[in-house]
Structure formats: C-alpha cells, structure tokens
Amino acid sequence: MPDDRSEDFWQAAVVGGQQTGITEAHLRKLRNNRVLLSLSSVTDFTASAQQVAKTIQQLTLFVATHRRDYVQPGRCSEGERDAIEEQVAVSIKACTQNVAKLKDGAAADVKSAAAQPGRQQLATHRLGMVLLLSERLQAIGSVFDQCRSARFQQKAQQEAAAKRRRLSPMSLQASSPPVGSRRQFPGAADVQQRLQFDESPASPDLELAPQQQAQLQQESLDLQRELLARGDAVNAVERSVREVATLSSLFSAQVMQQAEQIEQLYSEAVQATADIASGNVHLTKAIRYNTSTRKIMLVILLLASASLLFWDWFYS
Amino acid sequence: MVLNVRKKQIEAVERMLHFHAQPGSQGRLSAGGGLGSNGQTTPEEEAYKVLILDAFTKDLLAPLLKVSELRRHGVTMHLQLHQDRQPIADAPAIYFVQATAENIQRIVADGAQGLYDVLHLNFVHSISRQLMEQLAGGLVKTDAAQRIAKVHDMYLSFSTLEAGLFCLNLPEAYRHINEPTASEAQIEAVISDVVDGLFSTLASQSIVPIIRCPKAGAAQHLRSHDHILVLFDRNFELSVMLQHPWTYKPLVHDVLGLALNKVTVEAPEPAGAASTVLKPPPKRQTFEVGEADFFWEASGAKPFPDVVTDLDQSIAKYKQAIEDLNRRTGADVDPNADPNELMQANTRGLMSAVASLPELTERKRTIDKHTAMLTKLLDCIKNRGLDKLYSLEDSAIQGKCDLPGILSVIQGSKGTSADKLRLAIIYILTVDQLPGQADADRMQQLLEAAGADLSAWTYALRMRRMNLMGRSQGVAPVASSSASSLEGLGGFGSVSGWADKAFGQGLSSITKGVKTLLGGEQLTAVTLALDTIMEGRALPENDPFMTFDPKAAPGRAGRGSGPAREAIVFMIGGGNYIEYDSLQAWAQRSQPAKSIVYGSTDLPTGEIFVKQLADLGRLTPR
Numbered sequence: 001m002p003d004d005r006s007e008d009f010w011q012a013a014v015v016g017g018q019q020t021g022i023t024e025a026h027l028r029k030l031r032n033n034r035v036l037l038s039l040s041s042v043t044d045f046t047a048s049a050q051q052v053a054k055t056i057q058q059l060t061l062f063v064a065t066h067r068r069d070y071v072q073p074g075r076c077s078e079g080e081r082d083a084i085e086e087q088v089a090v091s092i093k094a095c096t097q098n099v100a101k102l103k104d105g106a107a108a109d110v111k112s113a114a115a116q117p118g119r120q121q122l123a124t125h126r127l128g129m130v131l132l133l134s135e136r137l138q139a140i141g142s143v144f145d146q147c148r149s150a151r152f153q154q155k156a157q158q159e160a161a162a163k164r165r166r167l168s169p170m171s172l173q174a175s176s177p178p179v180g181s182r183r184q185f186p187g188a189a190d191v192q193q194r195l196q197f198d199e200s201p202a203s204p205d206l207e208l209a210p211q212q213q214a215q216l217q218q219e220s221l222d223l224q225r226e227l228l229a230r231g232d233a234v235n236a237v238e239r240s241v242r243e244v245a246t247l248s249s250l251f252s253a254q255v256m257q258q259a260e261q262i263e264q265l266y267s268e269a270v271q272a273t274a275d276i277a278s279g280n281v282h283l284t285k286a287i288r289y290n291t292s293t294r295k296i297m298l299v300i301l302l303l304a305s306a307s308l309l310f311w312d313w314f315y316s
Numbered sequence: 317m318v319l320n321v322r323k324k325q326i327e328a329v330e331r332m333l334h335f336h337a338q339p340g341s342q343g344r345l346s347a348g349g350g351l352g353s354n355g356q357t358t359p360e361e362e363a364y365k366v367l368i369l370d371a372f373t374k375d376l377l378a379p380l381l382k383v384s385e386l387r388r389h390g391v392t393m394h395l396q397l398h399q400d401r402q403p404i405a406d407a408p409a410i411y412f413v414q415a416t417a418e419n420i421q422r423i424v425a426d427g428a429q430g431l432y433d434v435l436h437l438n439f440v441h442s443i444s445r446q447l448m449e450q451l452a453g454g455l456v457k458t459d460a461a462q463r464i465a466k467v468h469d470m471y472l473s474f475s476t477l478e479a480g481l482f483c484l485n486l487p488e489a490y491r492h493i494n495e496p497t498a499s500e501a502q503i504e505a506v507i508s509d510v511v512d513g514l515f516s517t518l519a520s521q522s523i524v525p526i527i528r529c530p531k532a533g534a535a536q537h538l539r540s541h542d543h544i545l546v547l548f549d550r551n552f553e554l555s556v557m558l559q560h561p562w563t564y565k566p567l568v569h570d571v572l573g574l575a576l577n578k579v580t581v582e583a584p585e586p587a588g589a590a591s592t593v594l595k596p597p598p599k600r601q602t603f604e605v606g607e608a609d610f611f612w613e614a615s616g617a618k619p620f621p622d623v624v625t626d627l628d629q630s631i632a633k634y635k636q637a638i639e640d641l642n643r644r645t646g647a648d649v650d651p652n653a654d655p656n657e658l659m660q661a662n663t664r665g666l667m668s669a670v671a672s673l674p675e676l677t678e679r680k681r682t683i684d685k686h687t688a689m690l691t692k693l694l695d696c697i698k699n700r701g702l703d704k705l706y707s708l709e710d711s712a713i714q715g716k717c718d719l720p721g722i723l724s725v726i727q728g729s730k731g732t733s734a735d736k737l738r739l740a741i742i743y744i745l746t747v748d749q750l751p752g753q754a755d756a757d758r759m760q761q762l763l764e765a766a767g768a769d770l771s772a773w774t775y776a777l778r779m780r781r782m783n784l785m786g787r788s789q790g791v792a793p794v795a796s797s798s799a800s801s802l803e804g805l806g807g808f809g810s811v812s813g814w815a816d817k818a819f820g821q822g823l824s825s826i827t828k829g830v831k832t833l834l835g836g837e838q839l840t841a842v843t844l845a846l847d848t849i850m851e852g853r854a855l856p857e858n859d860p861f862m863t864f865d866p867k868a869a870p871g872r873a874g875r876g877s878g879p880a881r882e883a884i885v886f887m888i889g890g891g892n893y894i895e896y897d898s899l900q901a902w903a904q905r906s907q908p909a910k911s912i913v914y915g916s917t918d919l920p921t922g923e924i925f926v927k928q929l930a931d932l933g934r935l936t937p938r
Binding site: 002003004005006008009012013015016017019020022027030031033034038041042043046049050053118119120121122124125126127128129131132135270273277280 | 328331332336363364366387388390391392393395399400401402403404405406407433434438442443445448449451452453454455456457459461462463464465466467468469470471
C-alpha cells in the first residue's frame, strides 16, 4: 500500500520557497509550465520511437479484436481473412522498417558516443528503446504466425475431411453394376477400387459386348486425363501454400534476427557504460597514486639535499 | 487466501514502474502525468523510462524481476544512484531508493543538474518529515522543484526469495542484538530496522495479524484479521543454524553459498587436463534458481541421493522428448506412406516441433545447471565428509549422542575446522547432561589441534552453562529492548533482555529434542512451537508466549483463541533454509493445509553464523 506523499512534498516546497523568497504563485507557475516544457523538449528520436510504439499497440489491438473471427472456422470468408492477413503483413513490414531506421540512428549514436563520453548513457537508453520496440514487434509477429498456422491446419483438415467424404459414397456405389455416368471421383485409388469391383462381378460374364469394352476404355482414358490434371493443380496449390508458409516464417525470422542484433548492441552498450564507470574508478586511483608518488619523491629529494648540505657543512 | 509475499511485492513494484497509475477501463494504464496536471498523458509518452536504484534496492529487485522483465515494463536501463550519470534529456526517471540523508543530497544534485526530464521518487520505506523538508528546500533553491512529479512511500523494505520466504537483508543482526557491549542506541537502531521490514511485509499483504512472541517485542496494535505473526528470537534454537544439511536446497545454500537466489560455482577441472605452467583460471558460472526452475521446486526438499536419481530421470525424459521431436519432424521417413499424408504430417510435425523447441532448450539449460551444481556438491561432500557430519548431528539432535564418533571426526582429517567446530557446538547445545570439565577440556584441545577458532566454542559453552544454572529468578519481562544487567549472574556483564529469557525457555521448554520423521525429514523447534500455537492448544508449562490480539482491549496480553489458518513466522537474528523447508513441509501435511510465510533478518550460512558466535565470544568478557 504505497503512500502518496506528493502533497507533503508540495507543502514543504512552498515552505522552503518562502524561506528563500520565492512566492507560492511563482512555484505554481513553474509547475504548470513543466508539462509544456516536457512536451516541447522531446527529441526527434524519442518522438519517432513513440510513434512506432503507438503503431505497434494499434496493431496489437487490431489482431486481438479480429483474432476470434480469423481463427474460428465459419465466422469469416476466405476473402476477409486474406484481407486481414494483408493488412497485418503491411503493418509489420512498415514497423520493421521503422525499427531498422531507429536502430541505425541509435547505432550511430553509440559510435559518436565513443568520441564524446558524455553521451554514452543516452546512446544506451536509445538502444534500449529500440530493443523494447523490436521485442514487442516480435511478440505480435509470433502471435499472428500462430493464427496463420491455425488457419492452414484447419484448411488441411477440411481438405482431408472432404476427401474422406468423397471416398465413402464411392465405395458404396462401387458394388453397383452400372458402368454409366460416374464422374466425380478424385484419387487413383478410387479408380482402382472401382475397376476391381467392376471386374469381379464382371468375371462370371466374360463375354462383354465390344462396344461396352470400348466405352469402358474410353472412360478410363478420360478419367486418367482428368486425374493427371487435378494432380497437377494440387501440386501447384501445395507449392504456393508452402511458399506462403515459408514467407510468413521468414517474417518472424527477420524480426527475430533484428531483435537479436539489437539485443547484442544493447548489451554491448550497457557493458561499455559499466566499463567506463570502472575505468573512471581505475583512473582516479591511478591519479591518486601518481600524486602521492610525486609527493613522496619531492619529500625524498628535499630530505636528500638537506642532508647533503648538512654533511657538507658538518665536515667542512 | 494463500499468502504469497512475492506476488504482492512484484505487483507493487510493477505499479511503481507504471507511475502508480490506476488501471484504465480497457486495461490500458493511463499515467498520471505531472504534479497536479489533469492532462491525460498517453502511455506511449511515458513508455521509456530510466530506473535509478541504490545498493539496497538492487539486492531487493535482483531475485524479483529480471532485466528483460523490467524492459517489458518500459525501463530501458537501470543505474546506480551514486554513480556518475549523464543527462538523458527527454526521459522520465523513476527513483527507487532508501530515504537517507546521503541519497537525498544526491537527488537534489541530480535535480539541479537537470539530468532527466521528470523525476518520480519512490522511497523504499518512508521518508521522514525532516528529510522531506531537506529535499524540498534543496530542490527549490536550485529551481528544480517542479521536476518532481510524484513522491511515494513504498513500504517495501524486505526482499522475497520465494512465495513463502522473505528476508530483510540485515546482516549480522544476531551479533548486534546479543552483543554485550552494544549501546542502547545501537540495539534500538537494529530493532527499528526490523520493525520497518516487518511492517512493510505486513502492509504489502494488507493484513493485520494477531501477534504472538516469546516476549514483548516490537508489537504494534493494528486492525484485526485471521492471521498470526509469530516472532522468535534466534536463541530459541541455535543448533539448526549450525547444522550440516542433507536436503538439496539447504545444501546449496550452505555449501555453495546461495544468496538472493543466485549461486556461483567454479566449473570443475576437465578430466585429464595436463598440468601446464599456465593453467587457465577456473571458470566461474553464476546460476539463478527460483520458483521458475522446475527441478528446484520439485526436488528442493529431498535428500541428496534422491535428488541425484531425480536428475537422472529428468535427463532420460529429456532425451526421450528429443527423440520424439526428431521422429515427428520426419527425420526417418516411412517409404510406404502416401506422399500427401506424409507432407501434411511433416508440416504439422514441423510446426509443433518449432513451438516446443524453446521449451526444450530451456529444460536442457536447467538440467545442465543442476548437473553442475550437483557435481560440485558431490565433490564438497566427499572432501569434507558432510554425510558423516550430518548423521552425527542428526543423532545428537535426536538425543542419541555419539560422543566417540564425534571425537573421532574432530580428530580426523576430513572436514574444515569450521565444520568440526559446528559439530562440537551442536553437541554441546543438545546433549542432555553437560559434560564434565575434563571432557570439555579434552574436546577443547582437540578442537584447537584441528585449528578451529575457540571463541565460538567458549561462548556456546558459557551460554549452555548459564542455562543450567537456572535463571528464573525474577527477570521481569522487558518491554523495550534495552540491555539490562542481571545481578544474579555476576561477571557476565550486560546481556540484552531478549537472550536470557528466550534462551532459557528454548532449551528447557516444550521443544526439547527435535523429532525426526520417517524419510529423514526434520521437525525443527520452530515447527513444533508453531504447531502448538496454531492449534490453539494450551501449552504444558506456563505459556512462554505472549499474545497481542488487536481485537482485545489495548494493553492487555490475552491468550490465543482457536486454530488459525495462516501465519507469518519471523526469526530475529537469522534464518535458515532447513527451518523454512521444515515449516513448509509441516504446513502442507497438516489438515487442512495451512499457509506459512517464513522470514528472518538475514539468511547466513553455517560458517557465517559460527563467525558471529566467535565475534560474540571475543566480545564477552571472561
């Protein structure tokens, strides 16, 4: 239960001001001006960082609100889902670019800080901001990746279910003799199954009319052609799906790589700050030793010359 | 309500990092902005801040939040208050420091230099009126008072290591309190630190307990609730502090030096390394343990051999998981499978594999860490013969003293001199009949031969003898902690009023002889006492515990009423993982399950505590 003591502080400040001749009105004016001063003194870097943060937050909200519709089957059409994906992809890309720009700016700061030691901590602070942004971006990227993979899994499951549904009515019809119109079957296995079933009841009647045989052959050739075409189409779809999957993984990999680079830079900067601090300590120690050494040398020299003069006088 | 000190502290710190803003309606935190301004500054504008700590708060936050978690709350970096800091013009700074004069001066200097845009001050405990005036005056003079946005008293001056374990980080408290030459002011200072810490702990939980303590301690009258705060003095049971542990967590604490949930281990020399002239220095690795570590939580309370088998099982499970992973990602392909199915299975397998990979790497890291720690522990146990020491001490505490065994170990070559000293002191403290002068001298000679510092030994012997001489003659309960001189014991000097009464009771009262349950689990004296208190039973002898019930009329100490469910146990003078584990095991075993929080002024290892006893022995006049 933290206690807010700001009012006490203000009272004490007023009292202190009265002692040094500053009126309360003046203090109040200073306090009110503070907010304006803060807002106006924001540097460009910080302003753009805040902008990117706002964008990422909006993106997070967007994904959160549309996530349920996107993931659950039957709530959204495919077109809407594609639209959502596109928007998110564009947004992530833009944010990645902005973060990369900020990172370059921060890295340049770090380099210039090596020359001007007074800006080391500022450079580390900026790198920290960039790291923060990239971590948030990575988080939202992976969340969206999960949604996408869920969507693709659903698609795959739907395909498998449809396949099985098409298989089972065919196996029911396979035992029926009519050789006529059977059009809509996919896989080669079904055709084989059908032909097998066809042959077994046909085997007792070996003399089939030659037209029927020719018809059968024709139909089987047609089926074959159709199957090949479908097979090609399926392969093409598979290829594109895999491409999309790799692309999406590329997104998150890119962001992750960026995050790693930034994290490395940041830890180096923090290390540099710590090193500078310890370096300062060493330097002050060295200076102290130097001065003390010098003093000792001085004293020794004086003593030596004094003793020389003394002996000289003594023995003359 | 289960007491979880750590969660409450984390919540308080996180709120501080978000400028104590009230959570908004959509879960967005809108920061409160500057002093008195009504402008709603959006979260993004306050998103990047710098955190300034001092040495005390650094230790406080270390087991609590990692740097990556700080970053999640928007802290880009954390700096030390007394370090040379450079200006970062457009960032708000959150100060989380103790309210001392030195720190206040530094804050005024920071404000004058204009290092940061806005300063939010949060004091670990609370800032006194005088220091507040100093702060405000200094800042007004340098025209920087308007930079201070808020000032808060956090009341968080304690450090939590686990959900039920907290520590006040007050080193050498036992020595300070029991020092015969300590002035009243010194003892008052230590006591007020303890009070601050306890008050912070209770305040963070927002509870107000009934207080039971062996004497009038630093009790405060607060609102009433269904909790009990039990205060113990370390002299209640000294032997547990010196005992050599045999379960995992206390072993790591005692042998490897667990502090603030961090352990530093030197990597063992690789086998077969040739002894060259320039041997590379042994690599030191620092490991972190805590509640997130699954192995630590699962095996922490088990004795050493069980922990080794547990680790073997974990390694086997991990290898199994890796094999599963390899199978799922299609490393071995079944040629007869339908290619479509294979493709689908492949992608599915890949996705789930990628998802589970980070978790597996984390598990591997944990297993490696514990392997290193266990190897080092095994080395130490073999070199120092800790298993023998443990069994001897265990039998001594149970009352079956094995004097020849103890003497042979002291004369033996295994074990450091501190180990032997601890064994001897435990013997002295727990043996039924104090040994005669000849035996004591012989033991003293052996200890000297082993190179142990005898001041601790003589101190323990003297304390034990004092107890047997009987000190029940009219020692009135001391309301304050001032040192009182006891006329009845000429020559001992002035001993603080705590030590004598509590010590006398500790050895000759209800908890004489610690019981050991099946499976090597030990019930410490504290656990037994707590059992009695929480069950609300009447105690066999005159109740050595005073009760302060906030509900009763002020000024009267009544008896406890009815069984309580939750308790906070506080040990003044130093605590130990053995006691903590014993309390937690008892709490989980009891019906219905109780929730106990254990805390102490600090958590010294056995060796550190022996040093404190030695210092006390040296300071006590003969």
